[in-house]
Amino acid sequence: MNSARLIRLEPDMPDIPLLFQPYTLRGVTLKNRVVVSPMGTYSAEDGRLTPFQFAHYERMAMGGAGLVIMEQTFVTRAGRVSNGDPGLWADSHIEPMSRLVSEMKRYGARTGIQISHGGRKGGQQRAYDGNGPITERDLAAGDEPLYPMGASALPLAEEWLTPIEMNEAQIEGIVEAFVAGARRALLASFDLLELHLAHGYLLQSFLSPLANQRRDRWGGSLENRMRLPLTVVERLRDIMPDSMPLLARLSVTDWMEGGWTEDDSVILAGKLKEAGVDLIDCSSGGNMRAGATNSNLARGPGYQVALSDRLRREAGIATAAVGMIRTPQYAEEILQGGKADLVCIGRQILFNPFWVRHAAWEMGVERDFATWPEPYGWWLDKWARALAANGEDPLGPERFPEPS
Ligand SMILES: Cc1cc2nc3c(=O)[nH]c(=O)nc-3n(C[C@H](O)[C@H](O)[C@H](O)COP(=O)(O)O)c2cc1C
Numbered sequence: 001m002n003s004a005r006l007i008r009l010e011p012d013m014p015d016i017p018l019l020f021q022p023y024t025l026r027g028v029t030l031k032n033r034v035v036v037s038p039m040g041t042y043s044a045e046d047g048r049l050t051p052f053q054f055a056h057y058e059r060m061a062m063g064g065a066g067l068v069i070m071e072q073t074f075v076t077r078a079g080r081v082s083n084g085d086p087g088l089w090a091d092s093h094i095e096p097m098s099r100l101v102s103e104m105k106r107y108g109a110r111t112g113i114q115i116s117h118g119g120r121k122g123g124q125q126r127a128y129d130g131n132g133p134i135t136e137r138d139l140a141a142g143d144e145p146l147y148p149m150g151a152s153a154l155p156l157a158e159e160w161l162t163p164i165e166m167n168e169a170q171i172e173g174i175v176e177a178f179v180a181g182a183r184r185a186l187l188a189s190f191d192l193l194e195l196h197l198a199h200g201y202l203l204q205s206f207l208s209p210l211a212n213q214r215r216d217r218w219g220g221s222l223e224n225r226m227r228l229p230l231t232v233v234e235r236l237r238d239i240m241p242d243s244m245p246l247l248a249r250l251s252v253t254d255w256m257e258g259g260w261t262e263d264d265s266v267i268l269a270g271k272l273k274e275a276g277v278d279l280i281d282c283s284s285g286g287n288m289r290a291g292a293t294n295s296n297l298a299r300g301p302g303y304q305v306a307l308s309d310r311l312r313r314e315a316g317i318a319t320a321a322v323g324m325i326r327t328p329q330y331a332e333e334i335l336q337g338g339k340a341d342l343v344c345i346g347r348q349i350l351f352n353p354f355w356v357r358h359a360a361w362e363m364g365v366e367r368d369f370a371t372w373p374e375p376y377g378w379w380l381d382k383w384a385r386a387l388a389a390n391g392e393d394p395l396g397p398e399r400f401p402e403p404s
Contacts, residue, residue: 018335019328020365023066023342025278025318027243028191030066030110030342033335034356035281037322037344038069038114038194038249040085042126047077047087049096057100060349061109062373064356067342068104069112069194069247070097072201075181076174079117079202083134083143084126088115088181097188107373113185114194114249117174119202120150120163120211121286133161150205151212151219156287171218171228174202178232183239193240194247195233195277199286203229204251207268208260210287226268230275237276247320248272249281252307259287262310269315279318281344282308299324302334309339320344328359358395 020032043052060068074080074087087093101111118124123134123146134143149170150163166174178195185193197203205211206228212219218227229248236246250272252265269280284304304323312319321340325331331343349355360366369377369384384394 016365017328017332017363019332019343020360020363025192025245025247027241028110028245031108032064032066032356033342034065034067034331034359035320035342035344036060036063036065036068036349037346038071038112038196039346039350040071040081040127042082042084042128044084044086047074047080047085047089047093049086049093049100053086054100054103058103058107059353061104061107061111063349063353064107064360064371065109065345065349067110067112067192069114069344070100070190072114072116072196073181073185075115075117075177078147079119079122079149079174079177080146081118081122081201082124082126082129083138083146085118088113088184089177091184094184094187097185097190101189108371110191111189112192112194112247113188113190114196115178115181115185116196117177117202118146118148119200119205120148120154120156120160121200121205122146122148122163123161132159150202151214154211154213156200156211165214168216175228175231175235179235179239182236186240186244192245192247193236194249194281195229195236196249197229198249198251198281198283200251200288201286203232204260204286207264208251208254208287210254210256210259222264222267226271229268230271233272233275233277240276245278246276247279247281248277249283250311251284251286252282252304252311253284254287255285256288262307265307265311266314269311269317273315273317277317279320279341280308280311280315281320281322281342282311282340283322301326301330305334305339308334309337312338312340318342322346328363331359332363361395 023030023033043050074085077089104111148161148163149166153162153165155162207225212225217224253262254260301324305321308319308321318341320342321334322344325343326348334340369381
């Protein structure tokens with residue numbers, strides 16, 4: 001797709017690829033336009049971060065991304081998707097998060113956290129334990145039961161738990177829980193918040209007619225279905241400093257007949273912008289019957305980029321593109337084409353946590369290891385010179401994959 005447009009800059013060329021140019025949202029400047037996409041690690045205990053999460057996120061920050069968004073983190077204990085999910089429902093969650101945030105900032109990364117409620121997708125096993133409903137065996141092993149609730153008492157599919165239909169008091173309670181969770185995230189000193197309006201979790205499920213068949217003020221018309229996400233955004237904006245960006249990850253389409261559509265998203269994006277959302281992270285799906293999330297499906301390179309392009313153009317809001325963006329050249333092409341302001345990298349950066357630094361090397365942006373952690377950089381600089389003397393390159397045969 002993009003091999004004809006490979007951008008090869010020499011180190012002394014003044015132009016810097018957009019991917020490596022800073023980007024500012026409100027009072028927060030990212031050093032480059034690469035975002036580590038929020039990805040669940042299922043490694044928390046009682047909502048508290050564990051050593052694996054410290055190792056994981058510090059490595060992501062060390063890897064050079066401009067922004068690291070911490071995984072979906074839950075504002076109520078019962079609203080978790082799995083027992084391994086991190087939480088923001090208790091003050092005891094703040095201290096470990098605050099330690100993690102300051103460690104990540106040591107590497108120059110900006111830090112975000114995705115705040116969420118599982119909705120009708122709650123009460124699942126950790127993905128790597130089976131990804132089905134919590135079983136007697138899980139309970140015997142120490143997991144607690146989690147009870148999904150949603151806009152309507154409609155399970156995602158036959159094998160999923162049936163959620164209880166939320167009453168007015170429960171809806172109000174969830175709004176308060178988002179506010180309380182956001183306050184804790186502020187106390188942990190994250191640079192920004194991302195509200196999870198995607199993948200069939202609670203807030204997105206209110207948007208989608210596939211999951212929301214209510215007849216009160218929270219369902220029915222588009223305006224009613226948008227009410228809960230917009231209410232949460234307004235309440236969050238009230239407590240967030242003006243200088244702090246608020247992002248929303250949106251399933252721009254359900255990809256399903258009778259579901260949430262791209263056209264709906266253009267309308268919602270305008271309203272989110274008015275309510276104080278600064279950027280929409282454009283994902284899709286999650287209300288699907290086949291597979292819990294979109295990333296379970298086989299998809300081609302940049303399968304969601306067109307969604308970002310459309311919202312950016314038609315709603316006039318900044319966007320991030322995500323989904324099978326694997327090479328820096330392709331990421332640069334998306335930015336150059338005005339299809340997104342930021343690119344989120346998910347599985348490719350799990351595979352190679354130094355993706356950003358390798359991209360900087362590949363694109364000729366940094367060939368001296370000056371911004372690498374000092375204990376590595378000093379040696380690697382000498383090593384690269386030695387390799388160059390042999391006509392070799394640090395990336396060696398492990399070049400970036402070419403998109404098919
Ligand atoms: C292990 C794993 C966990 C994920 N957890 C989340 C999550 O917590 N929140 C979210 O919005 N998306 C989540 N996603 C989706 C990713 O953020 C990303 O949108 C998706 O993987 C597509 O991007 P990619 O092709 O670069 O991986 C997860 C994906 C993976 C692979």
